[in-house]
Amino acid sequence: MNEAPHLTFDPDTPGVSRGHLVVPGGSDRGELSLPVFSLNKGEGPHLLVTGGNHGNELEGPIVARRLIKWLPKEQICGRVIVLPVLNPLAVEAWSRNTPLDGLNLNRVFPGRADGSVTQRIADAVSRVLLPMADTVFDLHSFGPTWDFPPAATTHPIADPDLMARTVRTAEAFKLPLTLVWQHNDTAGMFDIEAQNQSKVFVCAEFGGGTVGADNLAIYEAGVRNALISLRLVEGKAEYPTFRQRKSSQSLETRxxxxxxxxxxxxxxxxxxxxxxxxxxxxxxxxxxxxxxxxxxxxxxxxxxxxxxxxxxxxxxxxxxxxxxxxxxxxx
CATH class of the missing domain: 2.40.50.100 (RNA polymerase II/Efflux pump adaptor protein, barrel-sandwich hybrid domain)
Structure with missing residues (x-):
């Protein structure tokens, strides 16, 4: 039995591949198999798209599934790997944290191979999927008790070149808000681990309240805009309409x-x-x-x-x- 995290397919294989990211079992529960989609069109950017980092933020998994549906007809180069649900245990419980160990997946990266189930998920993503990408989109939403605009966000980054490239990529979503967010709870976040590996990482945050058709359309349009900017797909990027306006602004908060x-x-x-x-x-x-x-x-x-x-x-x-x-x- 292979005790190391691994993919059940070879992502270097041309064309579409579907399989799983296998997260080894531990003392708290057995092996997990996370569904993964990959489309390899040869030379070009390598993008990783993830959703379901937090189990009560379901826009991300839905938009990731939509992406999988249209990407095979529209991707022209490069490789895109999509993992719609990072933490199925939290999604099943509609919980921010994993019920088994009480941990927030977005606070335990890079994880531990010998840790609890949440730490093992982070370890598998950090060791298997993250090295394959040069850009990462992690799809979140802000939670049900907040009014928050559709946003592409990042944290302040010490490397000025990586900071500039990350902001440019975030702005390419053309969502109503691009946000540089100073936060006092960044230890163990997925984006910190990605940035430590010199990856461009954008966290999309989408509003709050209920999951609605109009909101999902804006979110999907933002992801498509970002793929157009990376030249993974062809098309003309457009600002989605949010509250009767087509516009975007870049803000920072401390x-x-x-x-x-x-x-x-x-x-x-x-x-x-x-x-x-x-x-x-x-x-x-x-x-x-x-x-x-x-x-x-x-x-x-x-x-x-x-x-x-x-x-x-x-x-x-x-x-x-x-x-x-x-x-x-x-x-």
């Missing part, structure tokens, strides 16, 4: 751009994504639930900025992030 709830209660948003706000403008209102005499609390903008994401109306705890703001990107 840790200080998080607006947090001062107490627990029901958060009521008072603005929408891409709204421009000035210092003192009301972003949202926090309503207490344990008193009819206590006043509701206004949550206000700390300065001139653009609304990047806002809680879509939910019960929040003290110090929980309820809104994100941003400003124009300056590389």
């Amino acid at each position: 840790l200080s751009d998080q607006l947090k709830s001062p107490a627990r209660g029901i958060f009521e948003p008072r603005c929408s994504v891409f709204d421009e706000v000035n210092q003192g403008d009301i972003i949202g209102v926090l309503h207490p639930i344990d008193s009819l005499t206590a006043e509701s609390t206004d949550i206000r903008a700390q300065g001139l900025s653009i609304i990047l994401g806002i809680g879509s109306g939910s019960y929040v705890h003290a110090n929980e992030v309820v809104a994100l703001v941003a400003r124009p990107l300056k590389l």
Whole structure:
């Protein structure tokens, strides 16, 4: 028995290949077989597309399946490998984390061959699939309790050349937002491991709420635009329509751009994504639930900025992030 992670097919074989990425078993559960699609058209870019990193973000797996359907007729060069569901255990549970070990797959890269099941998935992807690619698209969505625009995102990268190439690739999606996102929880993220291997990595984040036909069409159009930019397929890239507009803007957000709830209660948003706000403008209102005499609390903008994401109306705890703001990107 082969105890190392491996593909059940040879991705160097010309044309379409379908098979599995085999993740060896461990003490917590047996072997996993993750379905993988590969299309090899010879010389050209090598792209890896993944979805289902987080189990409660299902737009990615759906768009990845759509890509598999039309790619054989449209790809003209290079190699594209698509793994629609990175973490089937989390998807089955509609959970951000893997139920068996409680781990977030996007925080355990490069993984461990002798670790828990989540760590073994990360290890298999890091050792088998990632070396085959020069560009990676990881398809996410922002979660059901947020209003967040369709976005192609990255984190600040120390290598200025890789940073510039990554931003150019993210902008090629032509989604309403290209975002450089400073984050305080990047240890073990898939993109950090890819960037350590000098790969261009773009994380697509798509909104929140329900999975809808209109949103999926925008997401799919963004992925197609990016493939056109890589010259893997032919065509004319176009801005998808989002809330009656065809446009895109590049923004950056820092840790200080998080607006947090001062107490627990029901958060009521008072603005929408891409709204421009000035210092003192009301972003949202926090309503207490344990008193009819206590006043509701206004949550206000700390300065001139653009609304990047806002809680879509939910019960929040003290110090929980309820809104994100941003400003124009300056590389």
